Structure formats: C-alpha cells, structure tokens
Amino acid sequence: MVPLEAGAGPENPPCPACGEPLFGWIDARPGLAGPVSRCESCGLGAVGAAGRAEEALEALDRMRNGATIRIASRASFSAWIGGAGWAGLEPASRYLFTPESVRRLVANRDQVVAGTRWSPGRGIATMWQTVLNGFTFGRNLALARLGHAESVHAEPPWQRRLDTLITLVVAIPALIAAIPLELTAAATSRGSTISLDLELL
Numbered sequence: 304m305v306p307l308e309a310g311a312g313p314e315n316p317p318c319p320a321c322g323e324p325l326f327g328w329i330d331a332r333p334g335l336a337g338p339v340s341r342c343e344s345c346g347l348g349a350v351g352a353a354g355r356a357e358e359a360l361e362a363l364d365r366m367r368n369g370a371t372i373r374i375a376s377r378a379s380f381s382a383w384i385g386g387a388g389w390a391g392l393e394p395a396s397r398y399l400f401t402p403e404s405v406r407r408l409v410a411n412r413d414q415v416v417a418g419t420r421w422s423p424g425r426g427i428a429t430m431w432q433t434v435l436n437g438f439t440f441g442r443n444l445a446l447a448r449l450g451h452a453e454s455v456h457a458e459p460p461w462q463r464r465l466d467t468l469i470t471l472v473v474a475i476p477a478l479i480a481a482i483p484l485e486l487t488a489a490a491t492s493r494g495s496t497i498s499l500d501l502e503l504l
C-alpha cells in the first residue's frame with residue numbers, strides 16, 4: 304500500500320477537513336459541478352475544487368438546524384454501493400460529509416460533536432433512491448417528485464419517459480430491498496443519513 308503522503312501534490316490537494324491528500328472518486332458528469340474527489344482518511348468528498356476549511360464549514364452550516372446538522376454520510380453503505388448513483392450526490396452538492404469529517408471541521412472553531420444519531424426515515428429514503436438510481440437514466444427522480452431531493456433528468460425525451468415507467472415499476476421492489484439494506488447499514492454504523500449534535504468546548 305502506498306503511504307497517503309506519497310499522493311500529495313497539485314493533483315491531490317489537501318482535504319479541507321483533515322489535510323490528507325484527496326484522491327479521485329467520480330469523474331465529471333452531467334448534474335455535477337465537477338469531478339468528485341475524496342479523502343481516504345476522514346472520508347470527506349469534494350465536488351470540483353477542494354477548497355478550504357472555511358468553505359466546507361459554510362457548506363456544513365447551510366445544513367444546520369440550531370445545534371444539529373443532518374448529513375447524507377459519504378461513509379455510508381449506500382454511498383459505497385451507489386458510487387455515482389448515490390442519492391446523496393445532488394446537483395448542488397459541494398461537499399459530501401462524513402461524521403468524522405464534520406468532527407475535524409468543527410474542531411477548527413472549538414466545537415465538538417456531542418452525539419450522532421441515524422435518521423431512519425431519511426436513511427431508508429436515501430437507500431431506496433440509491434437503489435432506484437441503478438435502474439434509471441436520470442438520478443433522484445422519485446425523491447425529487449416527493450420534494451426531498453434535486454433530480455438530474457436524462458436529456459433524450461424517450462429516456463425520460465422510460466425513467467417514469469421504470470420508477471413506477473421498480474419503486475416497491477426497490478423499497479423492499481432498501482429497508483433491510485439500510486437497517487443492516489445502520490446496525491454497523493454506516494447508515495445513509497446521520498444527525499450530529501454540536502457543542503462548544
């Protein structure tokens with residue numbers, strides 16, 4: 304195995320959360336601001352340029368509700384099986400957080416993560432949409448229809464029409480598959496959606 308330090312360089316900018324080099328994860332594609340890189344240490348994903356800690360903290364704070372932040376976790380089982388089809392990867396995504404990367408980032412402003420909880424409803428929904436994305440040309444079509452995600456539609460009209468049909472046909476079987484998958488993931492601390500409570504030191 305190559306030491307992480309060996310990858311540092313212009314092609315592998317430092318992770319905004321922990322400083323380790325970032326490596327390529329997903330190539331640029333429609334519906335994303337750029338290629339996605341990931342940190343193999345804290346798990347943070349960055350869409351486009353890596354940016355700095357302040358920028359990642361700003362993105363994190365946009366997801367904040369009081370002292371609680373709910374993230375689609377890039378360390379989740381759904382992100383692992385989904386890859387580019389992971390439902391947590393949305394057109395407006397700039398950073399893809401993990402509980403560990405949040406811990407590292409908020410430490411910059413003397414905050415700690417006092418507790419983490421799996422969010423069952425959102426977690427199952429994310430797993431369900433990730434499974435559905437494996438069948439459709441577009442992405443996040445069902446969750447977007449329900450008002451819970453941003454979708455990326457296929458360009459050709461015939462693909463869009465087919466996507467609507469596929470989503471209808473596969474929705475229930477995909478849900479039946481997603482529930483045990485997400486429950487198993489949560490049992491091994493790899494749930495799709497995690498709420499983190501922040502506290503000042």
Ligand SMILES: [Zn+2]
Pocket residue numbers: 318319320321322323342343344345346347404
């Ligand atoms: Zn990192």
